[in-house]
Amino acid sequence: MIEPVRCKTSLFVNCDCIEGARRFLPDGSVDLVVTDPPYGIGGDRLDRHYNRDERHVVDGYVEVPADKYGAFSAAWVAEAARVLRPGGALFVVSGYTHLYEVLGALRSSPLVEVNHVIWKYPFGVFTQRKFVSSHYHVLYWARPGGPRTFNLECRYGLDERDESGGSLNYRDREDVWTIGREYKPGKAKNRNELPQALLEKIILYASNEGDLVCDLFLGGGSSARAAIGLGRRFVGFELSPAIFAARLPELRRLEPGSRLSSLRRPAAAPRARRGRAWTEEEDRALAAAYARLRAGGLGKGAAIERLAAEFGRGRFGIEKRLARRG
Numbered sequence: 001m002i003e004p005v006r007c008k009t010s011l012f013v014n015c016d017c018i019e020g021a022r023r024f025l026p027d028g029s030v031d032l033v034v035t036d037p038p039y040g041i042g043g044d045r046l047d048r049h050y051n052r053d054e055r056h057v058v059d060g061y062v063e064v065p066a067d068k069y070g071a072f073s074a075a076w077v078a079e080a081a082r083v084l085r086p087g088g089a090l091f092v093v094s095g096y097t098h099l100y101e102v103l104g105a106l107r108s109s110p111l112v113e114v115n116h117v118i119w120k121y122p123f124g125v126f127t128q129r130k131f132v133s134s135h136y137h138v139l140y141w142a143r144p145g146g147p148r149t150f151n152l153e154c155r156y157g158l159d160e161r162d163e164s165g166g167s168l169n170y171r172d173r174e175d176v177w178t179i180g181r182e183y184k185p186g187k188a189k190n191r192n193e194l195p196q197a198l199l200e201k202i203i204l205y206a207s208n209e210g211d212l213v214c215d216l217f218l219g220g221g222s223s224a225r226a227a228i229g230l231g232r233r234f235v236g237f238e239l240s241p242a243i244f245a246a247r248l249p250e251l252r253r254l255e256p257g258s259r260l261s262s263l264r265r266p267a268a269a270p271r272a273r274r275g276r277a278w279t280e281e282e283d284r285a286l287a288a289a290y291a292r293l294r295a296g297g298l299g300k301g302a303a304i305e306r307l308a309a310e311f312g313r314g315r316f317g318i319e320k321r322l323a324r325r326g
């Protein structure tokens, strides 16, 4: 019997992700899946950080045998596609060993590719007779049939420049991301725990406050920390009882929205599409996005502000369109 743990705006479940998703997530109920499946290379070989004290790594990591990796990937990707709303997005962090199987599963699913991002991290494991491995793949796919959330100016306004005149917004949206790993000496951690900077970037661009974010392979809960801190609702599944039990107390303490006040505020740029006529499709997408934000608990003013950024329109224009549709 699966005992879900509900707290505040989140749900954590110690079970297989497919079983859990079938039980707790109706079709089309999730806005964003951010996940980091086991890598199929043997948990004990995973990610031995240069200079890390392995005594603090929580045991119990459940691996997938290499010869089962293709079928395993197909099964969880199909489940992710089912739970995503039309327009909802999936971000998968993958090493290169089984990348072709993850890509195969994605290509056989109803999802469509948006980007293939390379996450480059400094200080890969030192080698002398070959190049140093220092990247992961971040696969960004989406379910067709609805408006995809992409918050163009969530981190940098379109007009913001660095000291040499380069666009900060453009640089932030290139598909190679250099983001350091987190070193937390003396603290409990999961194997391959993802940095908050990486997860926050994904979540800010691809979801809005009040949206439901799901991680099928919760591990130490780094995705939960990022999503909940950014005011998103969250659901996560972890198969290992040891990892789940070790991390649950910390997950229970997470405060929804606690990171929001310390985020960098992008400088507003003149709204790109201000004054342009609305298409029927844009109108429909606006109404659907507004209904979703309100259902997710966002107030009217905050929802309109979000939509102004997302649709590249002024607040007043957004309000007028919504009023016309009643």
Ligand SMILES: C[S@@+](CC[C@H](N)C(=O)[O-])C[C@H]1O[C@@H](n2cnc3c(N)ncnc32)[C@H](O)[C@@H]1O
Pocket: 015, 016, 017, 018, 035, 036, 037, 038, 039, 060, 061, 062, 063, 190, 191, 192, 193, 194, 216, 217, 218, 219, 220, 221, 222, 223, 237, 238, 239, 240, 243
């Ligand atoms: C790569 S780790 C995730 C690490 C996580 N991103 C973090 O930051 O801690 C993959 C996790 O999936 C768990 N796992 C393996 N098979 C699973 C399954 N079928 N359902 C749910 N969790 C599973 C493993 O125990 C492991 O904790």
